[in-house]
Amino acid sequence: MRLLDRLWGSFPAVLMARRNVARAKTRSALAVAVILIGVVAIGAIGAGGVAFQESQFETLGSIGADLQVFPGEDNEHGYLSAADVGRIDRVSGQAEIVPLNRENADAIEGGSTVGTATLYGVDDPASLYEVREGSIPANWRSGVLVGSTLADRYDLRPGSKVTLGRTTVEDGRTVRRTEEYRVKAVLAQAGQADIANPNQAFVLPPSEFDDGAYAQVIVRAEDATAANETAMEIKRTFNGRRQIVSVFERGDIAEQIDEAFRLINLFLVGIGAISLVVAGVSIANVMLMSAIERREEIGVLRAVGYQKLDIVRIMLAEATLLGALGSLLGGAVTLAVVAAINDALLGDPFAFPTGSLRYVAAGMGFGVIASLIAGIYPAWAAARERPVEALRG
Template identity: 40%
Template sequence: MTETDQSGDDPGVRVPETEPTAAADPALGDRLARRFPAASLALRNLSRQRLRAGLATLGIVIGVFAVVTLGMLGTALQTAALAELGGLGNQVIVSPADGGDGLGARELGGIRQAAAGRGTVVPLKSGGASVAGPDGQSFAQLYGTTQPAALFGVDGVPEYLRQGAVVGDELAEGLGARVGSTVEIEGNRYRVVAIIDSEGTFSPIRPGSAVVLPPGEFVADSYSQVVVQANSADDARAIADGVRERLNTREERVSVLSLTSVLSRITEFFALLNGFLLAVAGISLVVAGVSIFNVMLMTVSERRGEIGVLRAVGIHRNEVLRTLLVEATLLGVGGGALGSVLGAAVVVGIALHTRLPLSAVFVPTNGLVALGAFGFGVLIALVGGLYPAYRAAWEPPVESLRG
């Protein structure tokens, strides 16, 4: 039987068809190289100079890391501070003007009109006395109001105080008092109905060492001050302006303090602090850009002959320029990504091991900081490689071949 008979000519013999295998397909790297030739050549060039490329990338990593860390920390601190002090920014404190004896019904009525629909008015009487408890005695500041919950803004304090006393946690600890205990003030005995948690309070007074009683327990008929808990910072400004218009038109009868202005100053301070920190961190990125420039310049000088050969065989100068710029961009992308991830991880680690809340770290502004630092790192790398790439691409091939 001939060779032809053993193959396809013999109808009794079936030769299996040859199926394409994975090895017959082009490799993934080859397909990517054909699709993105500049990127493939750039990666190959960088792999031949790993140490130099690694050092240049390290500069970008350090710069982006500094920007992300300082920027995110500054934003987190500002967010946490504003969250802690945000209640104060919504408060307006009205006190008698210099020489005034107190706030009477007329002043209280004007304040209620100004705050109508914008906040809660809390009239306060105040004084000082010695307070005795089960385990000791101490001097305390006394406040008289029927609305302790509106004044302090914490849970566990009654909305309306008819009888008994509300004691600050620091004073209660010193006196050995707890809910249900009895304290004695100037011969009068009061049952403790609540303990104020001073850590979560937003109030112009010191709640930790205070005792709140019903206003009827005070001899004075007038109020020493009025605290208005506004619904928002804008409402607080409107209430303050309204109180001044109603009560201080002809003469200065009351003193109005809006803590919104204090909060605005704090916000301005943190904005300046963040700008300073980012400027300092940005310097390190500029230094990294100089490092990229130096690396690219040395790379171009060492590869003049290679670039000359490419130009001589017909490679256009735009291809050379594109390849060198891709090399610089890859350094920026790698360093920027690594620096952003490390910076964010450090800030999260600081939050986990300190009292900085994680909610203050995971805010949209910090995401923009990380993305901005990454983009700035890539831009610095691109700018650093622009001149060396331009110089190499526009140099005549004859000059490049001469070295």
């Protein structure tokens, strides 16, 4: 305590400000409470927005630098051939490519159709999907992988049998085929925007589909820049005056979603900042009332040699102390609130993304700055009072 008193004593203005704040406990406590509310409003809204954004991206799935190449409107086949896949592979450089077959099928139980589903043909499912139950065979040539939604709907597990009805064209004739497959694995729940979303689909080996007829090719680029360059190269290679292929850059969607979340978050933080403006007005009122009540005291200080600048320092120190105390308490409360938000949205109370901590720090800094600015006019008004008039009360 003695060391602390000596430290306070080294700054007379701060020492006097501390005593003045302590004398008006109720008024000071109310000012601190208003600052606390403002800090919590900014920090909790901003950090909560970041947590919400993180949770939504988890729901949407991985929207990264992948490209999706589809048959264009001028593609006479309506699909991508094996030759097309080879050309895409060559122009994609080091990027991994995943050709994808797609059909529709009927799920059959007891000889009757019980529902419809999408069929995907993927040579390496592990490159796209995660497994909830079972495992994907290393040399996958038979069997079926089931999406989590279909597995729950039809009570399918690894080892279960599933019957699928498909319509294909053989020798120019439309043929209806019914085939039975053994379930190898149940795939994990995927985000809504995941490529070839498997939740309501069955995944088969490519050998189960027509050779050389691909619905799309996925190009897994390293980053957004590489994805954009690859997309441009694919378009130059295939498209001249006709659109043979259509390229969809998923990174653009990610940027648009991120920008939308950022703007929404800034809007909400702006609303929260209004509470700190109110807090600043409250601090200004407290400081004005303090200056009025202490007119004689300020007159004595001026009479014994205190300059205007000294009075300004004391008053600003009071405002800063109130702001600092309110901001520190507000920061602690904000962290507790954000921890509860993280637990609700992210499943981990301590999953503080970097962006959320920035909002907490910004709220605390804004609290101190707002208090300091609010104290400027009362400090100036108190300092410009003539000592004789102040002593008269």
